[in-house]
Amino acid sequence: MNSLDADRLKSLLPAALAERVRSLRLSAGRVTLVVDATGLEVQERPALEAQLRAALTGADGVAQVHVAIMADKVQPVILAVGSGKGGVGKSTLSANLAVALARLGRKVGLVDADISGPSQARLLGTEGQRPVAHENRLVPVASRWGVPMLSMAQLTEPGAAIAWRGSMVAGAVTQFLEAHWDNAEIIVVDLPPGTGDVQLTMLQKFKPTGAVIVSTPQDLALMDAARAVSLFEKGGVPVVGVIENMAGYACPHCGEVSDPFGVGGAEAAAAAMGLDFLGRIPLDIAIRRESDAGNPIAAGDGPQVQAFLALATRVNDWLVQRPLQPGSQAAL
Numbered sequence: 001m002n003s004l005d006a007d008r009l010k011s012l013l014p015a016a017l018a019e020r021v022r023s024l025r026l027s028a029g030r031v032t033l034v035v036d037a038t039g040l041e042v043q044e045r046p047a048l049e050a051q052l053r054a055a056l057t058g059a060d061g062v063a064q065v066h067v068a069i070m071a072d073k074v075q076p077v078i079l080a081v082g083s084g085k086g087g088v089g090k091s092t093l094s095a096n097l098a099v100a101l102a103r104l105g106r107k108v109g110l111v112d113a114d115i116s117g118p119s120q121a122r123l124l125g126t127e128g129q130r131p132v133a134h135e136n137r138l139v140p141v142a143s144r145w146g147v148p149m150l151s152m153a154q155l156t157e158p159g160a161a162i163a164w165r166g167s168m169v170a171g172a173v174t175q176f177l178e179a180h181w182d183n184a185e186i187i188v189v190d191l192p193p194g195t196g197d198v199q200l201t202m203l204q205k206f207k208p209t210g211a212v213i214v215s216t217p218q219d220l221a222l223m224d225a226a227r228a229v230s231l232f233e234k235g236g237v238p239v240v241g242v243i244e245n246m247a248g249y250a251c252p253h254c255g256e257v258s259d260p261f262g263v264g265g266a267e268a269a270a271a272a273m274g275l276d277f278l279g280r281i282p283l284d285i286a287i288r289r290e291s292d293a294g295n296p297i298a299a300g301d302g303p304q305v306q307a308f309l310a311l312a313t314r315v316n317d318w319l320v321q322r323p324l325q326p327g328s329q330a331a332l
């Protein structure tokens with residue numbers, strides 16, 4: 001990208017639009033614009049975005065247009081997705097929950113706060129896309145699913161080990177959450193498993209509005225889930241509820257349903273902890289296959305979608321109806 005490209009592309013915009021452009025970059029056929037929407041109503045933003053897209057799509061060297069809108073700050077609510085134990089499907093659920101919330105019409109962003117084991121770039125199919133910075137803040141990377149995102153995977157080489165001290169981890173989480181999320185209403189944060197530095201940074205600096213806990217049905221995962229619940233409760237973060245993942249396996253050959261990790265464990269554990277049970281997501285080969293291919297299953301039209309839309313509806317209802325605490329973020 002050189003300034004000639006930026007000038008050329010800007011000259012394609014009507015003057016009233018061009019003067020709102022705060023930065024414009026062209027890289028590998030992809031234009032990223034940061035646009036100041038000051039003075040416009042939130043409802044007017046989609047039209048602004050559409051005008052910019054229409055003006056630049058098809059221009060020489062442009063294959064894709066990504067518009068990030070700043071100003072008129074909407075304070076997004078932060079929804080943490082946590083688990084006590086690793087490998088229970090927390091990242092898979094975070095990605096699909098974010099996509100399902102977007103399908104319900106919410107403006108959603110996703111932060112992969114698993115700094116040492118980032119997986120969201122793979123799950124949302126944004127591997128290899130690097131975020132740009134504007135005024136020292138990152139501009140989230142657009143995904144094909146209407147959910148912009150930031151992940152350590154976009155700032156490091158694939159497969160590189162990320163072994164950082166606590167302060168650096170906290171720094172990365174801070175950069176992700178202080179990015180230009182300007183028109184997002186909800187930021188889903190995929191937390192690493194356990195109760196470490198990221199969780200502490202989240203509780204101290206970016207207190208989530210609510211937390212969703214993911215567990216598999218078996219006892220060991222549930223014991224760890226209880227630890228995650230206790231961390232949020234001690235930190236004053238309300239727990240929206242518990243999701244049971246990998247519940248029931250339908251054999252792709254004979255159709256028989258078996259329960260490799262038991263059944264109903266998370267629902268019973270949620271009840272014992274006085275928490276809402278948000279639903280079950282089956283153990284389904286299609287979920288694993290599509291996740292690995294960067295196609296979140298919740299974006300498609302397969303039989304798995306209903307479970308994610310039902311989950312997103314419960315979470316959205318909770319966010320809309322939750323009582324506002326003094327000093328808390330605005331209701332949706």
Ligand SMILES: Nc1ncnc2c1ncn2[C@@H]1O[C@H](COP(=O)(O)OP(=O)(O)OP(=O)(O)O)[C@@H](O)[C@H]1O
Nearest residue numbers: 086087088089090091092246282283284287288291
């Ligand atoms: N419901 C499901 N059905 C089939 N496979 C699933 C399901 N949920 C998750 N998986 C698969 O299980 C593996 C672990 O999932 P995932 O990475 O989301 O877990 P995690 O809890 O975020 O792990 P980590 O602690 O390593 O971050 C992945 O291969 C994923 O595709």
